[in-house]
Amino acid sequence: MPSNLKKIDFPYQEMKLKELYFDESYPKALDGADTEGIRTVLGRPFYFGREPEDRPYVYNSLVTSIDGKIAFPDSPQGPLIARNNQYAGKGGTVDYWILNLLRGSADAILTGTVGINAEAKTGGTGHCYDEQIECYRESQGHSPVPLGIVVTLFADDINFNAAIFRSSEKPLFFYTTKKGADRLIASQAKQVIIIDEDHIIPISEISTEHVYALVSGEEMFDHHRGLRILKRMGVNRLLVESPTVTHFFIQEKLMDELFLDYSCVYLGGDAKSIGAGCRSFTSTDHPHTKLISIYMYNPHFLYFRHQLIYGNEEAEK
Numbered sequence: 001m002p003s004n005l006k007k008i009d010f011p012y013q014e015m016k017l018k019e020l021y022f023d024e025s026y027p028k029a030l031d032g033a034d035t036e037g038i039r040t041v042l043g044r045p046f047y048f049g050r051e052p053e054d055r056p057y058v059y060n061s062l063v064t065s066i067d068g069k070i071a072f073p074d075s076p077q078g079p080l081i082a083r084n085n086q087y088a089g090k091g092g093t094v095d096y097w098i099l100n101l102l103r104g105s106a107d108a109i110l111t112g113t114v115g116i117n118a119e120a121k122t123g124g125t126g127h128c129y130d131e132q133i134e135c136y137r138e139s140q141g142h143s144p145v146p147l148g149i150v151v152t153l154f155a156d157d158i159n160f161n162a163a164i165f166r167s168s169e170k171p172l173f174f175y176t177t178k179k180g181a182d183r184l185i186a187s188q189a190k191q192v193i194i195i196d197e198d199h200i201i202p203i204s205e206i207s208t209e210h211v212y213a214l215v216s217g218e219e220m221f222d223h224h225r226g227l228r229i230l231k232r233m234g235v236n237r238l239l240v241e242s243p244t245v246t247h248f249f250i251q252e253k254l255m256d257e258l259f260l261d262y263s264c265v266y267l268g269g270d271a272k273s274i275g276a277g278c279r280s281f282t283s284t285d286h287p288h289t290k291l292i293s294i295y296m297y298n299p300h301f302l303y304f305r306h307q308l309i310y311g312n313e314e315a316e317k
Contacts, residue, residue: 002134003144005127005170008100012040015094017295017303019043026292026307030057030237031140032105035132041094042295046101048237049256049307055227056238059257060246061102062274063095069267070243070274082301085263091301095261097130098303099241102259104133107203107235108147110175112242113157126241127170147203147235149173149214151245153221155180155187172211175226181213195229203234223252247275250287250308258289258306264299 019042030048038046048057063082064070071078082092103109103126111126127145128134134144148170152158155176174184185192188211195201195214206212216226230238240246240255249255281287289306296302 001138001144002131003127005145006129007131007134008129010037010097010100010130011090011093012037014090015041015097015297017041017043017094017297020294020296020302021291022293023291032237033101033133033136035130035136037130037132038101041097046105048105051236052231052256055224055231055254056107056235057257058227058238058240058249058255059102059259060240060243060255061099061259061261062243062246063261063263064274065263065265065267065271067266067268068273069271071272072267073269073271076272081265082261082263085265085300087298087300088263089298089300091297092263094297094301094303095263098259098261100128100130101133102239103146104128104130104137106146106237106239107142108149108230108237109239109241110149110151110245112151112245113159143204145170146239147171147173147206149175151175151242152180153177155183171206171208173206174211174213175216176213177221178215178218181215184211184213195233197225197229200229200232221248223249223254227254243272243274243276244278247278250275251279251281253287253310255308257292257308258304260304260306262302262304264301 027049028047029050032046032048034045051057062070063078065081070081072080079096082088082095085092109126126148138144152174153176155174181192181194190211192211192213193201195212214226214229216222240249246255288309290309292305292307294302294304
């Protein structure tokens, strides 16, 4: 049975994409999802590449302007880069559906508090709104709703009025530090269960009865430790929806793929980009990518999938 959370009746036939490129050598190692709707839009099932041994397979989902901006300065909601493209037609709907495809293909979804606070006004809970994909998850032995994880360094930047924190079908789960966990213990009415390298709880045993705090470090994040813990919990595929966390994970060589939808609008100036305010890479030390696929809805909206390449790795690896 699918969850009782909000669903959207996506118009698959109207969202059909033209496949401009697909790397047929891309290894099929991890199932993503395979539904009639997915085959209608993409023309093929959706799957992932090689699975790391000591951490989840990590990927992101963002929509950008042609100059790499992710939000308008006067109205910083990320979806507007797609929604306010007046020539996009159903291209913006496809962008949102791809986000739902990536959510439904994940064991867990990592979300920043900025995104949660922005979504608080809409009543969204950050789950997959495609019922076909929810049903596919259950057919594969997964829960219908991926585990939602909120990233917070000190737990002092959380809007607990957001719908994601009030849903009876979504556990409260935080990726934080020891300092953040202490603040959660002091602020929550429910019992806070600490998860660390010495206390692992399988993802199948996470419930709505408690609040969970994954402690990845003392006062700063140790993302390598945090992802090891998630892997031991049974999280094999992790979607990152935070642009800042995306940048941090790339800096630490922990991001495997980038899903970047490309809305043909131009912003310029100091509009926000991925990793805004973070340390940039240098001319001699930076990651590369290899294209896995390119899809097009119309000349105003394209969809790119990149495999990240770090150091001297060969693109084929």
